[in-house]
Amino acid sequence: SQQGEEDPQALSIQEGENATMNCSYKTSINNLQWYRQNSGRGLVHLILIRSNEREKHSGRLRVTLDTSKKSSSLLITASRAADTASYFCAPGGGADGLTFGKGTHLIIQP
Amino acid sequence: DAGITQSPRHKVTETGTPVTLRCHQTENHRYMYWYRQDPGHGLRLIHYSYGVKDTDKGEVSDGYSVSRSKTEDFLLTLESATSSQTSVYFCAISESLRRELYNEQFFGPGTRLTVL
Secondary structure (H helix, E strand, O other), rough: OOOEEEEEEEEEEEEEOOEEEEEEEOOOOEEEEEEEOOOOOOOEEEEEEOOOOOOOEEEEEEEEOOOOOOEEEEOOOOHHHHEEEEEEEEOEEEOEEOOOOOOOOEEOOO | OOOEEOOOEEEOOOOOEEEEEEEEOOOOOOOOEEEEEOOOOOEEEEEEEEEOOEEEEEOOOEEEEEEEEEOOOOEEOOOOOOOHOEEEEEEEEOOOHHHOOOOEEEEEEEEEEEOO
């Protein structure tokens, strides 16, 4: 696996707005995953997108993958206070473990 | 939630003492992992296991050893704790039939370790 770089490092939006965060990586991958971490808790898997997929949805989440640009985006629509968390991408994960960047810290303002 | 527990959840110890952290799963997953999380570094892989008695090193394995004598338990040992090992330690599990069908990891609640 390789480390992804999340951007922005911090994001603050109003409740109800959409939040978009990006992930860039360096070498070709088979899949890319997004995880969420609430303060003081373990990571929770959100979504996995494989290299032959361009877009994937899960509830209010939409993930895109552009393998030509080596980038992925995570869109959270109609944000809620409970979405306040850090979000991490993990490109190219395999059975030998994942590599995480510093994440995007998302704050949803009431 | 995936059945993963970590013990202890908090520990304070002194430099030079041995420390063992335990990860226990009830999912019968094949793969188990230990990560550490530090400010400014994200999560980094320490060691992982791909089966009973089968382990391998991760990115930051120096100063750590692991053992897996049963499918459900993965132990992380700091033979002689140092202040640089103060961190939050997370265990994770995963099941993968083949490398290209790799699935998500499920994380435990973490262990906060302070080495004085």
